[in-house]
Amino acid sequence: MPDNIRVLSVLVEDGPNTLSKVSGVIRRRGFHVRSISVGPSQEPGRSRLTLQVDHGHAEADQVRKQLERLVEVVEVEDLTGHDVHSRELIVAKVATSEVAGLVQRGARVLDTGPEGTTVEFAGEGKDVGDFVDELIRHGIVDVARSGPVVMRRTA
Amino acid sequence: MVLEALEREGVELIFGYPGGANLPIYQRLPGHPKLKHILVRHEQGAAHMADGYARAGGKPGVVFATSGPGALNLVTGLCTAYMDSVPMIAITGQVNSTQVGRDAFQESDVIGATSSVTKHSYLVTRIDQLPRVIHEAFHIATTGRPGPVLIDICKDVQMAEAENVPPERLEIPGYKPNGHVDLERAQAAAIALGTAERPVVLAGHGVLLSHAEEALREFAERAAAPVGTTLLGIGAFPVKHPLSLHMTGFMGTGWNLKAVQNADVLMMVGMRVDDRVTARLADFAPKVKTFIHIDIDGSEMGKNVRPQIEVVADAKQALKAMLPHLPELDKGRGTWLAQIDAWREEHPLRYAHSNGHLQPQDVLIDMYKRCRNEAIVVADVGQNQIWAALWWNYDRPGLFLNSGGSGTMGFALPAAIGAKFARPELPVWCVAGEGGFVMTAQELSVAVEHQLDVKIVLLNNFSLGMVRQFQDDFYGGVRSQVDLTHMPDFVKLSEAYGLPAVRVEKFADIAPAMDAAERTKGPFLIDFRIDPEAKVYPIVPLGKSLNEFWEAPEDA
The missing domain is CATH 3.40.50.970 (Thiamin diphosphate (ThDP)-binding fold, Pyr/PP domains)
Structure with missing residues (x-):
């Protein structure tokens, strides 16, 4: 991963303005979002964002500090360079029913029909990238891919 | 509700x-x-x-x-x-x-x-x-x-109607204002500054907001460290104090800039260290070995200048925590302070006294003689702002208000009205150029309606003075869209709004006009027709380092 990308896990209060405040601060400080995943956290009324942010010309810790200034942001953990589990999800439609090679890599078939087959795969960013290369050989009709969700390893 | x-x-x-x-x-x-x-x-x-x-x-x-x-x-x-x-x-x-x-x-x-x-x-x-x-x-x-x-x-x-139940307590999990001082860091900062050979302290608006002026003064005196302020920090340290470096930044005093550029330890308190303070960032305070930054907002640490010692805390608490840890001072300190005194002699603030035109500094000096430290001065943005910052000797906090960060033209008149409502017992003077003044001049009605004792000192040079100065000196001398010859007659405009006003075109008329302003209850405007070529000095050319400041011409 390039040096100027930070990986952050951000716990936020749910609210109509939260996402625009987070993205607004990233934009106006000259940062750039590479990926974003959002979902509910275990705490009611709060969501967890996983962000990959390019910090541009600013110092690396500015991303965390600027996010911490937002009242909507409860907690920011900078996971860059830490030992983490990082998972991305991909759902893809290929134009064939011959998907044994994909299944062998760990893909799950979601449906299959005369127009092709829909598969899902989850893994680290690099594995998902390799999986996409494999998909290309099968003829991609459509693909949807999440950004990574990241968690510190327990050990 | x-x-x-x-x-x-x-x-x-x-x-x-x-x-x-x-x-x-x-x-x-x-x-x-x-x-x-x-x-x-x-x-x-x-x-x-x-x-x-x-x-x-x-x-x-x-x-x-x-x-x-x-x-x-x-x-x-x-x-x-x-x-x-x-x-x-x-x-x-x-x-x-x-x-x-x-x-x-x-x-x-x-x-x-x-x-x-x-x-x-x-x-x-x-x-x-x-x-x-x-x-x-x-x-x-x-x-x-x-x-x-x-x-x-x-x-x-x-x-909507509802039962008005006052909230019992605050619970804002995402809001954690800083305040507590990390004592180890405070101690490290005190030692670094005390043992420095050539220390400099710069104080910003944060010092005023935390009411840390007394703590700063005590600290600076004990540490024998010279103190400069930012534009917004004016009032945080008495200008007449022997350790004062007056204002820093790209329109700061020569002796301040010399001190900053030669310091070995620089402590920045309650300030953002923005581009107007540093000029060319790569050359800012190049001899500093240890930057100490104290600010309540942690995101200011390293935003512009990376400090070796960070203290994320309220300025007053931080200074108080540091004070007992000041070590015995470096023996070279006397030499450093003598050097600063020499720079103060070599690079005084000066201006053209007698070129036949009314000089803005003469107006401000007359104002100062009347008010001393018993008035609030609200400046607009541009040359008038820097003149008002440099040519008054603000010894106490809260006396000089201006739009430092945003640089909003049109700020002065309404802000002066607001200041008068807050502090009715103090005289309030509004210093503005004619360009900024007309941007919010409609608020004169408010001053008249409430008969507010706001004295308006218009430094009228028939142009956007600061822009003209930049064009003359940094943009090839091309004067483009800065001419403000076509402006209302400000005396008649004042009459139309219902406040008295006079025009002043020569030095001898400054004092009588100021007398009239002070005698008059309620708002009063003086249209000072100043030298249309007057400039702000010192100034660091855009994009240059603080070392390269220009001073007013010698014969001035």
Whole structure:
């Protein structure tokens, strides 16, 4: 991963303005979002964002500090360079029913029909990238891919 | 319910303008005689008045505006307060909650438009949110690093009736204003500064906001460390003090810049270290081995200059924690202070006394003789601002107000009006150029209506002076769109608004005009026709380092 990308896990209060405040601060400080995943956290009324942010010309810790200034942001953990589990999800439609090679890599078939087959795969960013290369050989009709969700390893 | 909540927060004064989407609040206003409301002539004026009120009095300024254009007219004023960390509460009317998003009449996305210029904002769509939101808003605006908070209240919420239950306690999990001092770091900072050979302390607005002037003075005297201030930090350290370096930055004094550029330890307290302070960043304070940065906002650490010692804390608490740890001072200290005294002699502030034109400095020096430290000076933006900063000797905090961060032209008159409401016992002087003055001149009506003792010193040079100076010196001498020959006759304009005014064109007339201003109850304007070629000195050419400052010509 390039040096100027930070990986952050951000716990936020749910609210109509939260996402625009987070993205607004990233934009106006000259940062750039590479990926974003959002979902509910275990705490009611709060969501967890996983962000990959390019910090541009600013110092690396500015991303965390600027996010911490937002009242909507409860907690920011900078996971860059830490030992983490990082998972991305991909759902893809290929134009064939011959998907044994994909299944062998760990893909799950979601449906299959005369127009092709829909598969899902989850893994680290690099594995998902390799999986996409494999998909290309099968003829991609459509693909949807999440950004990574990241968690510190327990050990 | 809005008004009850404001009374609970101790609000006495509101600057505002009614319109379609905040009429329910205005309908109830006469029922709350403890809340005095000042009807402004433009919403921007309300925001600057609330800003001046907060800066001069220390209490948060409160603004009302209606939806759409009313709220959007606040944006410049919110930005001005945000950049300078001024506590303010803006309450804007929004269309009915069921109309939001339908492009209703006078609807605009005020939260979206103001997010980048507020510390926090709320859209209130249900009445039960209101008591908590207002209580939180005041807490957020006034604690930690202060700033403006906007509350956008849908019209149906304003009309709703509900039991008014005061919020019991605050619970804002995402809001953690800093304040506690890391004692180890404070100690390290004290040792680094005390053992420095060539220490310099720079003080910003944070010192004033935390009322740390006494702590700073005690610390500086014990550490025998010279102290400069930023433009917004003026008043944090007495200008006449033997350790004073006066103002720093790209229009700072020569001896200050020499000291900063030769320091080995630089301690920056309550400031952002922005480009106006550093000039060319790569060459800022190049001999410094240890930068110490004290600020309540952790995101300021390393934003522009990476400190070796960071103290994220309230300035007063940090300075007090550092004081007992000051070691025996470096033996070279006497040499350093003597060197600074020599620089002070070599690079004095000076100006052209006698070229046949009225000089702005002469006007300000006369003002100072009258007021000493018993008046508030509110400056606009441009040459007038820097002249007022450099040619007065501010010894106490809270005497010089200006839009330092945002550099908002048109700030001075409404902010001076706000300051006068906050501190009626002090004389208030508004120093402005004619360019900025006409941007908010409509607020003269407010000064006249309330017969506010605001003395307006117009430094009229028939041009956008600072822009002209930049064009002359840094943009190839091409004077482009800076001529302001076609301006109203300011004496007649004042008459039209209902306040007395005089014009002054020569030195001998300064004192009689000032006498008249001081004698007159209520607002008074003096149109000083100053040298149209007058410049601000010292100045560091754009893009250059602080070493390369230009001074006023020798023969001046």
